[in-house]
Amino acid sequence: MNDKSKLLRQQLKSGSIVRVMGAHNGLGAKLIERAGFDAVWSSGLEISTAHALPDANILTMTETFEAARGIHEATALPVVCDCDTGYGNAANVKHMVRKYEAAGLAAAVMEDKIFPKVNSFIPGRQDLVSISEFCGKLRAAKEAQQTPGFMVFARVEALIAGLGMEEALRRARAYAEAGADGIVIHSKSSSPEEVLQFARAWDRPIPLVSIPTTYFKITAHELEKAGFRMVIYANQGLRASIRAMESAFRTICETGTTESLESQITPMKEVFELQGMKDMKADEERFSGRDPVQAVIPAGRDHQFQPDLKNLLEDKPLCMLDIQGKTLIERQMDALHSVGISKIHVITGHLREKIKADGAQLLFNPDYGKYQCAQSILFAREHLRQDTLVLYSDILFDRKILDRLLQSPHAITLVVDRSYRSLPFRDKTLDRVALEPLPVSASGRRLSLDLFKPVQRIGHRWEEEAAPTHEFVGIALFRRKGLAQLIEAWEDALEKFADSAFQEAPTAWQADLTDLLQYLVDRGIPVHSLEIDQGWSEIHSRTDYDRALTHFQTSSKSILV
Numbered sequence: 001m002n003d004k005s006k007l008l009r010q011q012l013k014s015g016s017i018v019r020v021m022g023a024h025n026g027l028g029a030k031l032i033e034r035a036g037f038d039a040v041w042s043s044g045l046e047i048s049t050a051h052a053l054p055d056a057n058i059l060t061m062t063e064t065f066e067a068a069r070g071i072h073e074a075t076a077l078p079v080v081c082d083c084d085t086g087y088g089n090a091a092n093v094k095h096m097v098r099k100y101e102a103a104g105l106a107a108a109v110m111e112d113k114i115f116p117k118v119n120s121f122i123p124g125r126q127d128l129v130s131i132s133e134f135c136g137k138l139r140a141a142k143e144a145q146q147t148p149g150f151m152v153f154a155r156v157e158a159l160i161a162g163l164g165m166e167e168a169l170r171r172a173r174a175y176a177e178a179g180a181d182g183i184v185i186h187s188k189s190s191s192p193e194e195v196l197q198f199a200r201a202w203d204r205p206i207p208l209v210s211i212p213t214t215y216f217k218i219t220a221h222e223l224e225k226a227g228f229r230m231v232i233y234a235n236q237g238l239r240a241s242i243r244a245m246e247s248a249f250r251t252i253c254e255t256g257t258t259e260s261l262e263s264q265i266t267p268m269k270e271v272f273e274l275q276g277m278k279d280m281k282a283d284e285e286r287f288s289g290r291d292p293v294q295a296v297i298p299a300g301r302d303h304q305f306q307p308d309l310k311n312l313l314e315d316k317p318l319c320m321l322d323i324q325g326k327t328l329i330e331r332q333m334d335a336l337h338s339v340g341i342s343k344i345h346v347i348t349g350h351l352r353e354k355i356k357a358d359g360a361q362l363l364f365n366p367d368y369g370k371y372q373c374a375q376s377i378l379f380a381r382e383h384l385r386q387d388t389l390v391l392y393s394d395i396l397f398d399r400k401i402l403d404r405l406l407q408s409p410h411a412i413t414l415v416v417d418r419s420y421r422s423l424p425f426r427d428k429t430l431d432r433v434a435l436e437p438l439p440v441s442a443s444g445r446r447l448s449l450d451l452f453k454p455v456q457r458i459g460h461r462w463e464e465e466a467a468p469t470h471e472f473v474g475i476a477l478f479r480r481k482g483l484a485q486l487i488e489a490w491e492d493a494l495e496k497f498a499d500s501a502f503q504e505a506p507t508a509w510q511a512d513l514t515d516l517l518q519y520l521v522d523r524g525i526p527v528h529s530l531e532i533d534q535g536w537s538e539i540h541s542r543t544d545y546d547r548a549l550t551h552f553q554t555s556s557k558s559i560l561v
Contacts, residue, residue, distance in 0.1 A: 389405070483554040
């Protein structure tokens with residue numbers, strides 16, 4: 001007995017009516033499970049309608065079976081399958097049962113109409129097969145069954161065909177004798193009285209099933225009191241989605257924008273959850289053959305050093321600055337996601353309640369106002385157990401930079417921009433870098449092909465004779481070894497320089513990341529660099545902001561993907 005058929009049998013024996021909702025695909029099944037139903041109805045009407053075809057046996061058994069299997073694979077709930085008339089004679093029924101049972105589906109429902117059938121609510125032809133012929137189909141179905149768990153329900157269409165209550169009861173009793181596991185009594189009346197009368201007269205031990213499509217005022221509790229063991233809401237999900245989609249499509253077509261709909265439609269985050277995207281990304285990381293990488297974004301500072309952005313940042317932190325419809329942090333997270341980094345920690349502080357970063361873990365640093373970047377990053381030290389990309393919250397960048405950076409084999413790698421040398425100004429507040437010179441042959445040719453060059457010095461203060469050649473852009477990759485070195489250096493610095501000058505900072509507590517990196521270099525720990533030539537921008541001024549706005553407004557190749 002498969003687990004789902006066993007579960008359905010247990011539900012039918014419980015004290016409560018089994019509530020079943022119709023679906024035509026895996027997404028519907030997931031929503032049904034999330035809503036709290038007991039089982040899913042693989043609806044022939046819904047499956048046909050999803051193909052824009054009449055519910056009249058136009059689709060083959062294979063097509064409806066594949067839809068049912070997709071529903072089954074998407075949910076932990078039992079799936080009860082609408083199998084119309086069994087897709088032919090007794091031989092077709094046997095084939096159908098073997099397929100559905102082997103796939104793990106819990107039950108099949110067959111109706112006693114002539115093949116090909118027409119939907120029960122269509123006026124006109126509603127012809128039934130003889131009782132003996134349908135009983136033969138039921139016996140064939142039970143003979144084909146391989147396990148005791150799978151169930152075959154007989155759907156009685158006598159009331160639909162206008163043959164009356166006595167004929168409906170006569171057929172149902174015969175079907176029970178032929179081995180049916182349950183009886184679905186179908187009615188197109190707007191009143192539940194027909195099915196309630198049937199239930200009062202029912203004198204067999206097998207369960208009764210109701211499909212209250214037209215007599216929709218009756219409740220599941222009332223059906224349960226009347227003796228029904230299962231209620232199937234066969235098509236309401238499809239009908240609700242048609243109405244919602246029509247309204248949304250019309251609004252978009254008329255207005256030329258989705259703005260008025262965004263608060264009413266499902267956010268993309270929820271779509272990804274339904275798809276199982278989180279599990280897929282986790283599997284990618286586990287089976288990729290490489291260590292997974294996470295990101296840490298320190299976003300707690302007040303950024304008071306940007307006076308000409310003050311009017312834009314009165315009620316929000318810099319990372320929430322809108323750049324053509326997306327916040328700065330959303331654009332950063334888009335780039336991270338594009339290279340497979342989904343585990344993201346954002347260190348918050350200033351106006352933390354305003355930070356929205358769906359999918360990221362927000363870590364509040366209560367000391368954000370007292371200390372600098374190094375303390376903010378190391379505030380997340382308990383999360384620094386895997387390769388980690390540290391990313392300043394005030395920059396935009398091309399995702400190709402991340403592609404190249406993730407190729408670095410070194411314990412610590414910084415992204416540095418060589419275009420600093422060509423800037424018309426030399427801002428002394430920039431994080432400037434000097435790299436170790438590469439070995440050169442007698443002919444003047446460079447001997448090294450390594451893309452990742454050692455860092456000789458990093459910081460803000462430089463003597464006049466010193467010659468910084470690059471700018472640190474605010475992106476650094478720390479492999480596990482590099483994280484251990486960073487944490488050890490931080491703890492050592494706090495022990496020795498908690499109350500005295502540390503590198504360019506008044507104390508170790510006030511250190512920037514650059515101070516800690518230089519401390520590592522001074523201790524002989526290799527820090528490498530990835531050279532780039534533009535492809536990024538900080539947002540430190542109104543000029544920077546306007547440049548970003550222009551880029552995303554006019555460029556078909558966004559900085560972030």
